[in-house]
Amino acid sequence: MNKTKAWGIHSLIQQTQTLPTGAVCARKQETLPCLPHHTVINKYSDAQLREIIKQMRERTDVYKGKLLDPYASSPEHSPPVINTSSNIKPRGKKDKRNTVLISNQSNNHRPAKIFLNTPMYYMAPVSALYKKNKIKISILAYSFVCSSLDRWYIIWLSIVTIALNYNLWFIPVRMAFPYHTPGTVPLWVTLDVLADLIYIIDMLVFQPRLQFCIAGDIIYDRTVIKKNYRDSRKFQYDLISVMPLDLLYMPFGFRSLFRINRIMKVSFYEFSDRLEGIMTKAYIWRVIRTIGYLLFVLHINSCLFYVASEYQGIGTNKWVYSGEGNAYLRCYYFAVRTLINIGGLPEPHTIFEITFQLANFFVGVFVFSSLIGQMRDVIGAATAGEMYFRTSMDACVAYMVSNRIPKLVQHRVRTWYNYTWASQGILDESELLEQMPQVMRTAIAVDINLATFQKIDLFKGCENQMLVDMLLRLKSIVYLPGDFVCKKGDIGKEMYIIKAGEVQVIGGPDNKTVFVTLKAGCVFGEISLLQSSANGGNRRTANVAAHGFANLFVLDKKDLNDILIHYPESQKVLARKGRTLMKAKDSAAVGTEEQRKKGLELFGGKPATPKMLRAFGKFNKKGFLEKLKVRTQFL
Numbered sequence: 001m002n003k004t005k006a007w008g009i010h011s012l013i014q015q016t017q018t019l020p021t022g023a024v025c026a027r028k029q030e031t032l033p034c035l036p037h038h039t040v041i042n043k044y045s046d047a048q049l050r051e052i053i054k055q056m057r058e059r060t061d062v063y064k065g066k067l068l069d070p071y072a073s074s075p076e077h078s079p080p081v082i083n084t085s086s087n088i089k090p091r092g093k094k095d096k097r098n099t100v101l102i103s104n105q106s107n108n109h110r111p112a113k114i115f116l117n118t119p120m121y122y123m124a125p126v127s128a129l130y131k132k133n134k135i136k137i138s139i140l141a142y143s144f145v146c147s148s149l150d151r152w153y154i155i156w157l158s159i160v161t162i163a164l165n166y167n168l169w170f171i172p173v174r175m176a177f178p179y180h181t182p183g184t185v186p187l188w189v190t191l192d193v194l195a196d197l198i199y200i201i202d203m204l205v206f207q208p209r210l211q212f213c214i215a216g217d218i219i220y221d222r223t224v225i226k227k228n229y230r231d232s233r234k235f236q237y238d239l240i241s242v243m244p245l246d247l248l249y250m251p252f253g254f255r256s257l258f259r260i261n262r263i264m265k266v267s268f269y270e271f272s273d274r275l276e277g278i279m280t281k282a283y284i285w286r287v288i289r290t291i292g293y294l295l296f297v298l299h300i301n302s303c304l305f306y307v308a309s310e311y312q313g314i315g316t317n318k319w320v321y322s323g324e325g326n327a328y329l330r331c332y333y334f335a336v337r338t339l340i341n342i343g344g345l346p347e348p349h350t351i352f353e354i355t356f357q358l359a360n361f362f363v364g365v366f367v368f369s370s371l372i373g374q375m376r377d378v379i380g381a382a383t384a385g386e387m388y389f390r391t392s393m394d395a396c397v398a399y400m401v402s403n404r405i406p407k408l409v410q411h412r413v414r415t416w417y418n419y420t421w422a423s424q425g426i427l428d429e430s431e432l433l434e435q436m437p438q439v440m441r442t443a444i445a446v447d448i449n450l451a452t453f454q455k456i457d458l459f460k461g462c463e464n465q466m467l468v469d470m471l472l473r474l475k476s477i478v479y480l481p482g483d484f485v486c487k488k489g490d491i492g493k494e495m496y497i498i499k500a501g502e503v504q505v506i507g508g509p510d511n512k513t514v515f516v517t518l519k520a521g522c523v524f525g526e527i528s529l530l531q532s533s534a535n536g537g538n539r540r541t542a543n544v545a546a547h548g549f550a551n552l553f554v555l556d557k558k559d560l561n562d563i564l565i566h567y568p569e570s571q572k573v574l575a576r577k578g579r580t581l582m583k584a585k586d587s588a589a590v591g592t593e594e595q596r597k598k599g600l601e602l603f604g605g606k607p608a609t610p611k612m613l614r615a616f617g618k619f620n621k622k623g624f625l626e627k628l629k630v631r632t633q634f635l
């Protein structure tokens with residue numbers, strides 16, 4: 001039986017594939033595939049097969065549409081970038097192999113260049129022509145352009161930042177403390193050379209290839225990028241930072257003072273910004289950065305204290321460094337106590353000592369107050385969402401108390417606040433999305449919910465774009481256990497899609513009978529929404545209550561109608577489904593108790609038993625055998 005059915009469907013599909021879409025069937029005069037007589041088993045199976053084929057066709061159309069226009073369904077894939085810097089001539093034939101020249105009408109038929117690249121990398125191959133043999137050899141990956149948001153670039157920036165920090169922390173310490181001993185010099189030289197190499201590679205390889213924006217256009221052209229870098233202030237700082245002042249070692253000896261220009265490299269803030277851009281919890285980095293500033297100020301102060309002690313004479317009085325123990329650690333300890341104004345240190349006596357200490361206190365007050373303020377801002381920003389939640393809940397509770405709202409209601413409101421916050425991390429999702437441009441909202445909505453929507457039976461056959469429009473109008477709402485989402489007889493103004501949790505269609509005396517439990521991904525409330533108000537069809541046909549906490553998406557009738565105006569085909573599909581649902585509901589009124597329990601009476605009740613079989617009474621195995629028995633008795 002299955003084989004026959006499978007063969008039937010297969011042959012049908014084959015036939016429909018060979019038929020042009022919309023071919024008029026001579027037999028039935030309808031736009032359905034013609035079937036040879038021998039494949040029609042009975043009317044019912046015939047209709048079912050036709051329905052399957054129709055659905056398959058619709059799916060094929062959807063996929064065809066996606067293939068033709070990948071950007072329509074995947075807004076995150078931006079179309080190829082058109083190079084707008086056509087006024088700058090590319091050098092020689094360098095870019096030819098990786099670019100496509102297209103005719104640009106608006107540009108006096110001058111070809112416009114479309115780069116075949118991802119937004120991250122633009123690989124410009126170089127073609128080398130063997131003069132005699134005319135063999136083209138392309139060397140790929142010779143030159144590239146990288147985006148400032150590219151992870152590889154950020155990794156490189158972190159290497160540059162390590163080199164910068166090496167210079168920032170060690171140049172002062174080597175200048176102040178006696179750390180240039182014959183034993184340590186080779187180590188310092190090696191580290192210095194390494195850091196310098198990183199600076200030079202950054203200047204020669206990365207910075208001149210960093211794409212940038214002019215009036216919203218991303219520039220990929222190597223020549224323009226290089227020129228832009230050379231004209232920038234960043235280049236000037238970079239140039240100063242790599243100037244070989246180290247050559248002064250020769251006349252004056254090995255002193256880290258001659259490397260002071262290395263701290264002019266300004267890559268730290270760039271690194272910090274880029275890192276924040278890609279981190280999910282950027283505040284962690286901000287806290288680390290602020291602590292880093294604090295430690296650095298203390299570090300510089302400890303260096304200054306050692307220099308001051310040396311100037312006064314190490315161990316000459318109680319205020320200066322005594323010369324005992326680890327010099328750096330002792331000086332750092334002094335810096336912490338003075339700069340943070342902890343006090344408890346020996347009193348300064350000489351004018352120099354008093355001036356130094358005074359300067360320390362002033363700088364300490366200023367630096368620490370600003371750092372503490374910065375830390376508060378960072379933590380405040382990280383917990384802003386929670387603060388907003390607490391403030392609005394407190395305001396609501398205060399309002400309920402002042403209006404003497406019953407305790408039970410107050411308790412429910414608090415529960416709603418707490419659950420909504422715990423489950424969504426935000427009270428109103430739409431608030432967050434409102435600030436974004438439409439394309440971003442669409443991308444987020446599609447990513448989160450489109451797959452769920454496409455699986456919903458009610459929307460099968462509807463256009464994809466219509467579903468996307470619908471996603472954008474959804475509002476998220478949380479119902480508490482036992483809350484009525486809709487009541488029988490009410491006017492239906494919204495339909496619901498279950499995001500998480502369950503709802504129950506209930507009825508009977510005291511609403512205790514559960515007809516059906518609907519889970520995540522189910523739709524309800526659609527019947528009254530899809531009916532016209534003319535014959536009272538817009539009334540709710542059942543009570544629906546939340547079973548446990550239920551996160552629902554709500555779609556307003558007005559919004560649905562607004563959308564459907566633009567999608568007449570989908571409108572027809574939904575109207576047809578609405579009628580089918582209503583018919584099924586009506587016929588279910590006479591359905592069995594068992595069916596009702598299963599909640600089958602509304603959707604997909606069994607087709608009516610044919611008259612002839614009804615003559616046998618109940619059309620089940622038992623009833624059928626009983627009838628047979630009776631008949632054989634007569635024979």
Ligand SMILES: Nc1nc2c(ncn2[C@@H]2O[C@@H]3COP(=O)(O)O[C@H]3[C@H]2O)c(=O)[nH]1
Nearest residue numbers: 492524525526527528540541542599602
């Ligand atoms: N699955 C299922 N859903 C029902 C049943 N009865 C009512 N509903 C849903 O409950 C909703 C109540 O409001 P509507 O009449 O608008 O739409 C109704 C259906 O979506 C049923 O028997 N089975």
